[in-house]
Amino acid sequence: xxxxxxxxxxxxxxxxxxxxxxxxxxxxxxxxxxxxxxxxxxxxxxxxxxxxxxxxxxxxxxxxxxxxxxxxxxxxxxxxxxxxxxxxxxxxxxxxxxxxxxxxxxxxxxxxxxxxxxxxxxxxxxxxxxxxxxxxxxxxxxxxxxxxxxxxxxxxxxxxxxxxxxxxxxxxxxxxxxxxxxxxxxxxxxxxxxxxxxxxxxxxxxxxxxxxxxxxxxxxxxxxxxxxxxxxxxxxxxxxxxxxxxxxxxxxxxxxxxxxxxxxxxxxxxxxxxxxxxxxxxxxxxxxxxxxxxxxxxxxxxxxxxxxxxxxxxxxxxxxxxxxxxxxxxxxxxxxxxxxxxxxxxxxxxxxxxxxxxxxxxxxxxxxxxxxxxxxxxxxxxxxxxxxxxxxxxxxxxxxxxxxxxxxxxxxxxxxxxxxxxxxxxxxxxxxxxxxxxxxxxxxxxxxxxxxxxxxxxxxxxxxxxxxxxxxxxxxxxxxxxxxxxxxxxxxxxxxxxxx
Numbered sequence: 166x167x168x169x170x171x172x173x174x175x176x177x178x179x180x181x182x183x184x185x186x187x188x189x190x191x192x193x194x195x196x197x198x199x200x201x202x203x204x205x206x207x208x209x210x211x212x213x214x215x216x217x218x219x220x221x222x223x224x225x226x227x228x229x230x231x232x233x234x235x236x237x238x239x240x241x242x243x244x245x246x247x248x249x250x251x252x253x254x255x256x257x258x259x260x261x262x263x264x265x266x267x268x269x270x271x272x273x274x275x276x277x278x279x280x281x282x283x284x285x286x287x288x289x290x291x292x293x294x295x296x297x298x299x300x301x302x303x304x305x306x307x308x309x310x311x312x313x314x315x316x317x318x319x320x321x322x323x324x325x326x327x328x329x330x331x332x333x334x335x336x337x338x339x340x341x342x343x344x345x346x347x348x349x350x351x352x353x354x355x356x357x358x359x360x361x362x363x364x365x366x367x368x369x370x371x372x373x374x375x376x377x378x379x380x381x382x383x384x385x386x387x388x389x390x391x392x393x394x395x396x397x398x399x400x401x402x403x404x405x406x407x408x409x410x411x412x413x414x415x416x417x418x419x420x421x422x423x424x425x426x427x428x429x430x431x432x433x434x435x436x437x438x439x440x441x442x443x444x445x446x447x448x449x450x451x452x453x454x455x456x457x458x459x460x461x462x463x464x465x466x467x468x469x470x471x472x473x474x475x476x477x478x479x480x481x482x483x484x485x486x487x488x489x490x491x492x493x494x495x496x497x498x499x500x501x502x503x504x505x506x507x508x509x510x511x512x513x514x515x516x517x518x519x520x521x522x523x524x525x526x527x528x529x530x531x532x533x534x535x536x537x538x539x540x541x542x543x544x545x546x547x548x549x550x551x552x553x554x555x556x557x558x559x560x561x562x563x564x565x566x567x568x569x570x571x572x573x574x575x576x577x578x579x580x581x582x583x584x585x586x587x588x589x590x591x592x593x594x595x596x597x598x599x600x601x602x603x604x605x606x607x608x609x610x611x612x613x614x615x616x617x618x619x620x621x622x623x624x625x626x627x628x629x630x631x632x633x634x635x636x637x638x639x640x641x642x643x644x645x646x647x648x649x650x651x652x653x654x655x656x657x658x659x660x661x662x663x664x665x
Contacts (some may be wrong), residue, residue, distance in 0.1 A: 169330065171619055172402075173609040174221055176330050177410065178267065180219045182237040183228035183240075184256050188619055190629045192603065194232025196224040203264055208271040211264035214252045217330070226398065240336070241391075243406035243613030245413035245605045246330040248356045251305040254314070259400040263313050266334075267307040273304035280304065280374060287369055294355065294362050294444055294453030297658070302329060305357035307375045320381045321547050327381040329353045331407040334587040338404050339393035339442040346393035349383040350407040351464060355455040360385065362444045362453065365464060387458040389612035393561050405541060406612035410459060410605045411435045413426030415456050415467065417608030418573040418599065419630045421623045426511050426561075426569055427604070428554060430578035433518070434556060438561050438569065439465060443583045445567075449560035459615060468564060470519040470557030473561070473625040474512035475550040476578050481512070482546050488539045496581050499544040506541030507532040509655035510549045517659070518559035527662035531655035547581065552652040558592055571595045582636070590640035600631040 176184040182197040198220045203211040229236065249268035254261045277297045281288050286296040295301055306327055310317045319325050321327060326336065331353050333372045336345035354367075356359040359377070360461070361368040367382055386392060388408045395402045408416060411429065411545065414435050418427040423441035429433055444453050444466045456467035476492075483489045487499060513526035530542070558569055571594050578584060580597045589596040601607050620629075640648075 170232070171241050171243065171610040171614045172228065172239050172387045173243045173245065173606040173613070174224065174225065174334065175220060175410070175606045175609070176217060176334060178247045178269070181217060181224050182606065183221070183224040183578045184603055184610070185228050185234055186607065186610045188614075190601060190607060190611070190626075192601065193234060194230070195226045196227025196231055198224050199400050206272075212250065212267055212268040214254065214261040214333055214448040215267045217265070218334070221334060222398070230475070233465040236402060239399070239402045239404045240619045241396060241405040241617040242399065243408075243609030243611075244331050244334055245403070245408050245410050245609040246334070246353070247331065247633045248353060248409040248411070249300055249302045249310065250330055251302045251327065252330060252333040253306070253309055253320075253325055254333065256326050257336070257342055259345075262316060263309055265330070266309065268300060270305065273299040276304050276308060276604055288374075289368075291446070292368050293358050293360050293371065294446070295358050297358065301356060301358040303371065303375050303377065303570060306377050306381075308376070318594035321378045323380040324382070325381050328383050329357070330385045331409075335392055335404055335407065337525040338395045338399065343499040346390050346404075347383045348386045350386055350388045350554075351455045351458045352409040353407065354385045362455065362466070365455075365458070387460050387462075388416075389457070389459045391616055403613075403617050405616040406609050408609055408612060411437055411455070411469065412456055412467070413605040413608035413612075414575060415439065415608065416605070416611055417601075417604035418575065418625070419467075419627045420573060421627065423567050424570045425573070426571075427573040427575065429469055429578035430550065430574065432477045434475045434550065434554065434576070436472070436557050437467040438468045438565075438567060440468055440565050440567050441465065447560070447564045449563045450522050451557070451560050451564060455536075457612065459612070468561050470560060472516040472550075472553045472557065473516070474514055476548050476576075477514075477551065478510065478512040478549055481514075482543065488543070495543050495547065496583050498540050499535050499547050500583050502538070502540045502542075502544060504547040505548055506536060506537045508537045508541050508543045508545045508650075509652055510542065511655050511659045512549055512658045517656070519557050521656075522543050524662055525661055525663045526659040529655065529659045532651065533656050548583045548587055550578065550584060551591050552649065553593045554588060555649060563569055563658070569594050572598055573597050573599065575599065575602055582634075585634070587638070589636040589638045591645060593638045593640075593645065595638070596636045597632050598634045601634045620642055
């Protein structure tokens with residue numbers, strides 16, 4: 166394969182995309198299609214895996230057409246995907262045996278408490294880096310084996326395959342029932358509650374505890390290697406990379422050295438810090454995870470902090486309060502005043518995630534006086550995102566000796582220069598936005614291109630990364646400390662609103 170392009174599939178929670186990149190990392194063509202969200206009961210979220218596969222095929226064709234590129238001009242194909250979603254399918258027919266159970270699904274809450282026993286949610290943390298929570302994949306598999314009639318017997322006989330979405334796509338791309346390759350990568354396996362972070366293999370103790378037969382499991386491979394060759398419309402194209410979406414953003418943002426971090430600002434935010442070649446246990450509400458692994462090289466680990474409400478707070482300010490008509494209006498409104506007027510907004514709409522994990526918290530507005538206007542509130546709404554990010558970074562400092570040297574950012578909120586400046590101020594490090602905003606797809610493309618020789622090494626990829634904007638700290642240490650102290654007091658006011 167001597168093509169000049171690399172394609173990346175981004176299979177997300179609400180839609181599937183494909184982007185074709187040229188060898189300089191520039192976007193040549195893109196296509197995107199949404200899929201159905203299925204809600205059988207309150208708290209249950211499912212996807213039709215067959216529909217997802219159909220949409221993926223369609224966006225690949227659409228992106229190639231948009232780029233004016235033939236399949237035989239592709240050097241490689243990479244995959245990035247929604248994490249923690251469980252798919253089980255029949256090896257003989259290729260049909261899913263049940264809808265995919267999505268990462269957001271909470272049906273396994275009681276099962277997770279039962280699995281925790283006397284050890285509680287940290288039963289598997291030392292091995293897997295994760296707490297026992299409905300968020301992760303393993304308990305979802307246990308639930309399906311117990312509730313789909315006849316499924317456990319068929320699984321034990323080797324008739325059923327399990328995988329996260331990357332596995333499902335790779336299996337189908339490489340032939341499905343007719344020789345499809347059943348693999349996953351270390352970043353996706355690290356989100357199942359079933360993989361040992363040290364050995365990078367399935368953990369026998371976790372499999373026994375969750376009563377999951379080994380016969381259904383994919384082989385764990387690196388994030389960048391040729392898993393197999395595509396068939397059908399992409400015949401002959403090497404399928405050569407897989408990374409969970411947040412890890413793909415780390416790779417696309419070229420956070421290859423310890424201390425480099427990225428934050429993705431969407432409805433919520435995910436901050437990942439490269440901690441190097443050893444997993445760093447968290448005692449401060451973070452997740453320990455694999456960042457990526459290239460071929461046979463040692464893995465690179467990350468600490469991850471998730472924030473529930475960031476962009477969603479701007480939507481609330483617009484839709485529920487009606488103080489702006491569009492999200493873009495918040496920046497000039499906030500910039501019309503020099504500060505927040507003493508007001509702080511803590512968006513604990515359904516509790517707080519990292520580093521607190523307080524399900525009893527609810528949102529508060531603190532520090533109100535007669536002086537505060539809607540402009541001050543707009544500023545407080547934006548600042549809530551950067552203060553929450555500061556708390557995650559502080560937890561990372563407490564967990565590891567790795568210090569943040571800069572923060573690379575992506576996602577819709579990075580268009581807000583006032584927010585990005587405040588983020589740099591409260592972290593006291595530069596905040597940098599790249600030219601190519603599609604960092605998840607770019608990361609999958611980079612990994613696939615490395616595996617197939619399109620790019621030589623990480624230095625070449627780092628050389629291709631281009632900054633679009635950079636914000637450097639302007640706030641003095643005393644002002645930063647005072648503002649953070651008031652924010653922390655406001656957060657404490659949010660605790661204990663839900664009883665029992």
